Amino acid sequence: MKISQAFRFEAAHRLPNVPATHRCHRMHGHSYRIEIQLEGATDPHTGFVVDFFDIEAVVGPLIAEIDHQCLNEIGGLENPTAENIAVWIWQRTKPSLAQLSAVRVYETPDCWAEYDGG
Ligand SMILES: Nc1nc2c(c(=O)[nH]1)N=C([C@H](O)[C@H](O)COP(=O)(O)OP(=O)(O)OP(=O)(O)O)CN2
Numbered sequence: 001m002k003i004s005q006a007f008r009f010e011a012a013h014r015l016p017n018v019p020a021t022h023r024c025h026r027m028h029g030h031s032y033r034i035e036i037q038l039e040g041a042t043d044p045h046t047g048f049v050v051d052f053f054d055i056e057a058v059v060g061p062l063i064a065e066i067d068h069q070c071l072n073e074i075g076g077l078e079n080p081t082a083e084n085i086a087v088w089i090w091q092r093t094k095p096s097l098a099q100l101s102a103v104r105v106y107e108t109p110d111c112w113a114e115y116d117g118g
């Protein structure tokens, strides 16, 4: 069984490693959407894979750390692409959420990166 929980945050960033002519080289902002996916067996008593409240308890403080920030100033996010943000979130949530199976980071409704630890 797979379950997912979505989170949102607003942040500014610039991509330092694209050419200066690339528009994302300049500082700009996104309304990010994050999806945290867990995979595992459904507990027959609770009916849960993992309680969504337990996911919120792990991911909420992490989102608070990056909400309304300039992502380039966050340790580990000096090059804040959607791909790198997905890995950053994975590394900080996997130790507390053993059943984590994927992290999706949407920069726009049409563009996202998904990391599954591989
Ligand atoms: N593989 C990736 N490619 C790009 C990334 C990324 O993280 N991974 N990021 C960007 C920029 O952040 C850029 O800001 C993307 O957003 P945006 O320009 O707003 O996207 P759209 O082109 O879809 O926006 P419209 O203004 O609606 O055309 C670029 N590439």
Ligand SMILES: [Zn+2]
Residues within 6 Å of the ligand: 013, 024, 028, 029, 030, 107
């Ligand atoms: Zn961008």
